[in-house]
Amino acid sequence: MTNLQEFERHPLANYLRVERFPHIWCEGCGNGIILHCFVKALDELGANMDKLVVVSGIGCMGRVAGYIQCDSFHTTHGRPIALATGIKLANPQLTVAVISGDGDLFAIGGNHFIHAARRNVDMTVICSNNFNYGMTGGQCGPTTPLLSYTTTTPYGNIEHPFNLVHLAAASGAVHVARWTVLHVKRLTESIKKALQKRGFKFIEVVSPCPEIYGRRNKFGKAIDTMKRYREIAEIRHGYAPSKAEITSEKIVVGEFIDIEKPTYGELLQGQFMRFNKG
Amino acid sequence: MPVRIWRTPLNIEKAKLPKAEIHIIKNQCKGCGFCIQFCPKDVLEESEEINERGVHPPKVVDESKCVLCSFCTSICPDFAIFVVEKLCEEEC
Ligand SMILES: Cc1ncc(C[n+]2csc(CCOP(=O)(O)OP(=O)(O)O)c2C)c(N)n1
Ligand code: SF4
Ligand code: SF4
Ligand code: SF4
Numbered sequence: 238m239t240n241l242q243e244f245e246r247h248p249l250a251n252y253l254r255v256e257r258f259p260h261i262w263c264e265g266c267g268n269g270i271i272l273h274c275f276v277k278a279l280d281e282l283g284a285n286m287d288k289l290v291v292v293s294g295i296g297c298m299g300r301v302a303g304y305i306q307c308d309s310f311h312t313t314h315g316r317p318i319a320l321a322t323g324i325k326l327a328n329p330q331l332t333v334a335v336i337s338g339d340g341d342l343f344a345i346g347g348n349h350f351i352h353a354a355r356r357n358v359d360m361t362v363i364c365s366n367n368f369n370y371g372m373t374g375g376q377c378g379p380t381t382p383l384l385s386y387t388t389t390t391p392y393g394n395i396e397h398p399f400n401l402v403h404l405a406a407a408s409g410a411v412h413v414a415r416w417t418v419l420h421v422k423r424l425t426e427s428i429k430k431a432l433q434k435r436g437f438k439f440i441e442v443v444s445p446c447p448e449i450y451g452r453r454n455k456f457g458k459a460i461d462t463m464k465r466y467r468e469i470a471e472i473r474h475g476y477a478p479s480k481a482e483i484t485s486e487k488i489v490v491g492e493f494i495d496i497e498k499p500t501y502g503e504l505l506q507g508q509f510m511r512f513n514k515g
Numbered sequence: 516m517p518v519r520i521w522r523t524p525l526n527i528e529k530a531k532l533p534k535a536e537i538h539i540i541k542n543q544c545k546g547c548g549f550c551i552q553f554c555p556k557d558v559l560e561e562s563e564e565i566n567e568r569g570v571h572p573p574k575v576v577d578e579s580k581c582v583l584c585s586f587c588t589s590i591c592p593d594f595a596i597f598v599v600e601k602l603c604e605e606e607c
């Protein structure tokens with residue numbers, strides 16, 4: 238049997254563009270696990286793939302849009318949330334998910350993130366946080382921890398990083414969660430929950446980049462990073478995002494925020510109805 | 516406190532634990548070792564074989580120990596391993 242024939246028997250093959258595999262990600266890269274959890278969530282929800290749109294930006298995680306068997310956009314760097322906003326407003330029937338990297342969503346795309354969260358635009362944003370720009374060779378970005386090494390911080394990073402869950406919560410997201418790629422079942426459950434909820438939902442996924450970030454910081458192989466997650470991850474549902482800073486000693490994971498408020502699309506529709514009575 | 520009453524299930528003779536069928540897409544494996552490391556039942560181990568990508572894919576040591584938790588399937592970043600329930604007739 239060829240690879241492809243075997244792969245077609247995988248229980249999730251229907252959700253993937255199998256002919257494009259093996260994917261480009263390095264050995265032990267967490268991005269493949271995030272993709273798995275996402276399609277597994279779709280499978281468990283019995284999602285209608287004709288009503289789903291996946292948008293990603295540029296970067297290693299950005300390549301994900303090309304692997305899912307639905308209408309998907311691999312858009313320009315930093316702009317997936319802007320594109321997703323347009324898609325959702327143009328066709329409110331669609332379920333829109335953005336899956337992208339920490340650099341894409343929080344460096345060049347940072348403004349789109351905070352304002353879409355503030356407006357409560359209906360979409361699910363999943364961020365692969367590998368603490369650097371993997372694709373372009375491992376530069377320092379807004380999530381790079383203090384004192385860690387990257388190509389552009391050879392003496393150690395002196396910039397304070399964003400705490401992404403705090404940023405999302407403070408900006409107005411209605412659902413905020415964080416997991417590591419080791420928490421496959423819980424991450425899948427979180428994605429299911431987010432996809433079913435209205436409003437701006439954010440899930441941060443702490444993910445190893447063994448080839449670039451891991452190598453520079455002497456983290457060993459991907460499996461060593463995974464074992465480290467097992468040691469230092471602490472599940473705390475409902476924990477205050479402001480206190481959930483990631484350190485080398487502790488990664489607080491869990492579902493932190495779950496609130497309700499009207500979405501931008503609903504308010505827009507309401508206003509449209511009010512002014513178009515005649 | 517409710518008292519727990521233990522009784523022998525009526526169908527104990529007929530009841531069978533589901534059996535696993537583990538599929539490994541050898542040439543899609545990049546050799547990260549996650550499936551081997553995180554399988555709760557030590558069903559897998561690294562094989563001697565070298566695949567098209569130049570790494571050792573996992574091999575099944577004892578399929579009967581598998582509890583079908585599918586953790587290996589979920590943790591594999593490369594969709595290179597999956598477990599399904601064995602479809603079988605009376606005796607298997
Ligand atoms: C406008 C623009 N600026 C810069 C780049 C170069 N660039 C490509 S990917 C990337 C960062 C990717 O980092 P991240 O989003 O964290 O993704 P990762 O590769 O780590 O998954 C940058 C700066 C670009 N493609 N376009
Ligand atoms: S460079 Fe890092 S993030 Fe990119 S595919 Fe390789 S391990 Fe993954
Ligand atoms: S399904 Fe569970 S028990 Fe079976 S091989 Fe995979 S991880 Fe091990
Ligand atoms: S988890 Fe997947 S890629 Fe990694 S060793 Fe196992 S089969 Fe290979």
Ligand SMILES: [Mg+2]
Nearest residue numbers: 338339369371
């Ligand atoms: Mg990154």
